Amino acid sequence: MxxxxxxxxxxxxxxxxxxxxxxxxxxxxxxxxxxxxxxxxxxxxxxxxxxxxxxxxxxxxxxxxxxxxxxxxxxxxxxxxxxxxxxxxxxxxxxxxxxxxxxxxxxxxxxxxxxxxxxxxxxxxxxxxxxxxxxxxxxxxxxxxxxxxxxxxxxSPIEREWAQTMVERRLHQPRFRAIVMAAYESRCAICALPEAALLDAAHIRGDKDPNGQPVVENGLALCSIHHRAYDGKQLGIDEDLRLHVRRDILEIADGPVWEHALQRLPGRSLTIVPRARRDRPDPYRLGLTFKEFLATT
Ligand SMILES: [Zn+2]
The missing domain is CATH 2.30.280 (PUA domain-like)
Known part of the structure; x- marks a missing residue:
């Protein structure tokens, strides 16, 4: 005992x-x-x-x-x-x-x-x-x-911030990651890369946004490259889950990584979509972010 x-x-x-x-x-x-x-x-x-x-x-x-x-x-x-x-x-x-x-x-x-x-x-x-x-x-x-x-x-606000930081780190972030990874079976939604260590639970609307709740329909499992490109608006996803790439990126001729990771995407749709309809990316939130993507092209 x-x-x-x-x-x-x-x-x-x-x-x-x-x-x-x-x-x-x-x-x-x-x-x-x-x-x-x-x-x-x-x-x-x-x-x-x-x-x-x-x-x-x-x-x-x-x-x-x-x-x-x-x-x-x-x-x-x-x-x-x-x-x-x-x-x-x-x-x-x-x-x-x-x-x-x-x-x-x-x-x-x-x-x-x-x-x-x-x-x-x-x-x-x-x-x-x-x-x-x-x-x-x-x-x-x-x-x-x-x-x-x-x-x-x-x-004091500083002390409370300490507690909130702990809760973010140990509860809210790992929780969001766990539900997103489960919905996408630990694969990148765009390239289907199946390596959890290289995947992020990306937000469609960032957590500071009024629509940025940590719910699975505001999430996408993305590999590091596609996450950066989505957040950086080099890559867009429209309401119908179709992929778009910023025009200037399509014109770069600089080897196979560009080509495979981004340039071949236009015309294709998300590769991995959650089985349960309610877990799929929310078209409204996708549309808000897609508008921002269009504004940069
Ligand atoms: Zn990917």
Whole structure:
């Protein structure tokens, strides 16, 4: 048996962050289930698939998981602070699995917070503290807790920016990447290059734009070259998914890379399109970006 202590929690957190490259890469369900510490297997998520992991002999919860169920992600109320609902059983009663999270709240014990954007895929967001519990709304307020600092204690804009940066890095960016890569089966939408390490989850409308939400229909899986060319408006994609290349680029005669990567594209359409219609690139957003492309030619 592994004892329930702050030292062990800190070691688990270090291992999780190392395996996920500081929270930037998702962890597979099997990695979390097969985790061992000091030679003892200690699943970091509930083997029965519940959103709360309470090891048998432990007095406090080890981890909690938010499962994405809608089109929009987490219920963040301020940077690094979320509402986390109690587990409720099928009769609508508060489940006994909450008891160890109540204990963690009472004793100020940090728990690992994971976000699950899709099956088998977990994003480690950080250690969180259950700061308040509200039995009427049946929700905890949970806050990123690094050392002695909790996201709920942050008051100045600079401090809050730190929390938001962490959340962007460990939750929003990897989440967007995970859903886009899954929709495009980890291939460039234009050239079908199947190497994940060379692919980006590109935005059709940038994240500062009013239409720039991190949803799959605002995304495209693109290799580095096609991503740069799309963002740089050397390459355009119209509402019907047809490809266009800026006129001056078509006239450059400088070897096979130009030719294969860009000059042969006009007249063709996106090679890889998500199977599910609702995941396909949104024509309205494509049209906005295509207008900007046309303005540069
Ligand atoms: Zn490509």
């Amino acid at each position: 592994v004892e329930d202590s702050r030292t062990i929690r800190a070691r688990i957190f270090r291992d999780v962050m190392e395996a996920s490259e500081d929270g930037t890469q998702p962890l597979h369900r099997d990695w979390l289930l097969d985790y061992t510490i000091d030679g003892v297997r200690l699943p970091l998520i509930d083997p029965q698939g519940r959103g709360i992991r309470n090891p048998g002999e432990w007095r406090h919860t080890l981890s909690i998981t938010t499962v994405e169920n809608g089109r929009y992600p987490d219920r963040q109320v301020q940077p690094g602070v979320w509402q986390y609902p109690y587990c409720v059983n099928k009769h609508g009663k508060i489940d006994s699995s909450n008891n160890k999270l109540f204990a963690a709240h009472r004793d100020g014990v940090p728990v690992l917070y994971l976000y699950k954007p899709m099956p088998y895929t977990y994003l480690p967001v950080g250690m969180v503290a259950a700061v308040t519990r509200d039995d009427s709304s049946r929700e905890f307020t949970i806050a990123l807790a690094e050392g002695e600092v909790r996201a709920t204690d942050l008051v």
